[in-house]
Amino acid sequence: MNISIVIPLLNEEESLRELHEWIFRVMETHKFTYEILFIDDGSTDNSWNIIHELSQKHSEVKGIRFLRNYGKSQALHAGFKEALGDVVITMDADLQDSPDEIPELYKLITEKNFDLVSGWKKKRYDSVIAKNIPSKLFNWAARRTSGLKLHDFNCGLKAYKNIVVKNVDVYGEMHRYIPVLAKNAGFQHIGEKVVQHQARKYGKTKFGYERFINGFLDLITIWFLSKFGKRPMHLFGALGVLMFFIGLASAAYIGVMKLYKIAYGLKAILVTENPWFYISLATMIIGTQFFLAGFLGEIILRSKRDKERYKISETENI
Template structure:
């Protein structure tokens, strides 16, 4: 575009949809998308969009991710995203396909994009932090139970009869699993980066005379 936008998305500012079945859910959906993606658009799901040629070539859209093309473009490095008001026509024939299922699927896709964009290259920052937190909680309960059994109430109930024991055991197991998930995620991310570097270097070597 003349203004230098990478992508321009339509905005159905005045809508002729049902207020309860589509208008309000759409507003909630767009609000959640703005909060999680930091892309300030009013209407992510508008079908009218204009792209630069290289934007289309450098984003991957699968499943129902077409709703989040502006977010995918931003994650690919195209941050100059604009918006233009478009005219919305009231439905004359048929019934809308928008319902609870599409609304839920849209939110799940939004969570997926948020996670991939924020932690896709550093999964340990999420899973490792959760793992350490859960392990500390479990270890704290275990320490409390140990001190109570050894020094405060040695002739009281068995540890296995106290609910804190199972809270401690479960928390430490879940914490360890979270930490291992983050560790394996880091290995997979780094392996993928190394494969990409190897592929690029091979292509450069083959292109040389």
């Protein structure tokens, strides 16, 4: 099979038939063998019924329905798990991503041997305040922390080799930074392509201001995991030892000064009246806690087991 198209969605009943027809025209024109995986992330409208209807008429249409809304990352994870195509394309269901871009993305993977190609919405039709400015900040921060020179990390339209989606673990809200996850997994040939962005035709954006905050928190998480995810003791242990010895040195200083004053008959205050006593005590306690955090992190890392992160209620053609 040439292409798997993975489409996560939430309450997009108005656009699904039109999107399917558009994809169908493109695939038939270029004679691709393909499958379309619609991942219904707990929609409360008629989206699943439409997916069911399409799957009954078209064998290439497959569907996965979550019991409730788990988030886009979990939807992509479920789609990646089932994808059979040599090249996997992801796109949003709101018609803002153009299926006409698929053939060129496919060529970049198969002919130019990219592991991953990310779309770049150079000209956007979103709200400047609600999406454009946050997107620019996200992309700037992601470039600085990851070293990847991509303009649009969060574009839903991307192409992957199948081996990439099978080896990248998308969880939490990490779908924004899949190129970074791919790089950390060892896939270095990552590129981008300017893609057409279209104004939303139906419904309303799912973007909320909480995603602005979550996006930056997720970026910090990715940075931490890329640096210390395999060896948390390297960070927490080092910080713990450093702080403990700073506290120990402070306590030793207090003791030496106390003995010096006694030896020379100078007036000496009680150790507990010296503010440095409490500073050294607090520093040693915090250092010990950091060390224990690193130690526990190592234990958890070695004993963790894969856990089911979402519940599927129905599937179609899978």
